[in-house]
Amino acid sequence: MSDSSRWCSVFVGSETGILKGVSLTRKQAFNFCNTSQLSRDQEVRVLCWGDPAESELLVGSVDGTVKTFSTEKGSFTETRICGDPQEGCFTGLAVLSGSGSGSESSGSLVTCGEFGKLRVWSETSSEPALELDAGRNVSRMRQSPVDRNRLATGGKETGLKIWDLQKPDGPVWTAKNLRDDWLDLRRPHWIRDLAFIPETDRVVTCTGYHQVHVYDPSSPQRRPVLEVEYGEHPLTALSLPASGNTVVVGNTHGQIAILDLRKGVVRGCLKGLAGGVRALQCHPSQPLVASCGLDRFLRIHSLEDRKLQHKVYLKSRLNCLLLASRDLEDGGTAAPGSQEVKEEDEGEDDEVWENMERLEEKPKRKTTTEEGGEEEELQKGSKKKRKKGPD
DSSP, X not given: OTTGGGGOSEEEEETTSOEEEEETTTTEEEEESOGGGXXXXXXXXXXXXXXXXXXXXEEEETTSEEEEEETXXXXXXXXXXXXXXXXXXXXXXXXXXXXSOTTOOTTOEEEEETXXXXXXXXXXXXXXXXXXXXXXXXXXXXXXXXOTTEEEEEEBTEEEXXXXXXXXXXXXXXXXXXXXXXXXXXXXXXXXXXXXXXXXSOXXXXXXXXXXXXXXXXXXXXSOSEEEEOSSSOEEEEEOOTTSSEEEEEETTSOEEEEETTTOOEEEEEOOOOSOEEEEEEOSSSSEEEEEETTOEEEEEETTTOOEEEEEEOSSOEEEEEEOSSOTTOOOOOOTTOEXXXXXXXXXXXXXXXXXXXXXXXXXXXXXXXXXXXXXXXHHHHHHHHHHOOO
C-alpha cells in the first residue's frame, strides 16, 4: 500500500475522516487511514499541497489537527494542532512559499476557521506566529496562486477581504456592501466560495443567494464590477479554468454550470450529478473539472464538450478534493492490496430505472361499511324521487 499513493492523480476527503486516493488510469481507489480508529471528529474539511513537488499533502480535520501525508511513502508523517474545535471547522488551508521576510518562514502554514481566526504557524513553534481577525461566519479562505502572501476571505454577512501577510495591520482591500434593491432594502450577502482570477488582481465569488460576483481592487468602486445569477439554489463551490475567462460553479441541487466572466452569461451545464456539490477543481493544464459532494461520487467532466469522462463511487459523503498538476490519466502499475472501484457509465442509472418492473396502483376496494353507506344513500335518493313525482 505504501507505493499506491504514487499512482493517485486525485485525492478526496470524506465525512468519515478517510483520505481517499483515486487512480483514474488503473481504475483503483485507496483508503489512506486506519479505519478502526475513525470518528466524526476526524472529518476532513480542507486539503492542500504542502510543497511545489506535490510530495506532501496537508489534511485539515474537524478536530483542529492538520496532518501531513507523504505521497511518496503513502502514509501520514506528522500531526499538528492548529485550531480549536470550539472556534469552528477549517475553511481554508495554505502554505507560504517562505520568502524570508516578515513573520513567515519556509514551510509556514496558514489556517482559517469559521470564527474568522486567520493564523500563520511556523514549523518551530506550537503557537501561531501571526493571528488576524477576518470576521465571524467565514465560509472560505483562498490563497493567491501568484503571490503566496496574499489571501482572500469571505462568509455569511462577512464581505470580501484581501490580506497581505507582509502587511498584517489589517486587510489591504475590503469590499463594500451590495447596493440596495429596487425597494431600497438592504440585500443580504453570503460568500460561499471564492478564487483569484489568474494573472489579475480580481477575485470571483459565489454566494448562498445564487449569485456570482467579480471584484476588482484596482477599480475605484469597491462593489462588484460584474454580477450574474445562476439558478434558484445556493451556490456552494467554484473553480477557475486556466484561461480565466470562465468560472465553473455548483449548487446544493447538484447543478454545475460554466459561466462567462466577460459577458455574464451561461455557456453550458454539466450533467450527471444527483446531490449537492461540495467541491470543484479545474485541472491547471487540462480542460477538465473534478467535482464531488453528497452523492458519494467523484466525477471528471470535460470542459470542451461537457461530457462525463469518469465517475467513481467512493462510499462516503465527500467534502473536498485535490488534483495533481500532472496528467490525470498518467499513472503506473497499482500496488497490491488496493481497493478496486468501478467506474459507472453516465446512462447506467437510467437503464436500471427503465428495466424495473412497473407497479400500477390498484383501485381501492370498498369496505363493508362504505358499501352499506352507499346503498343507504341510493335508497334515500330513490325515496325522494318517488315522493316528488314526475316533472
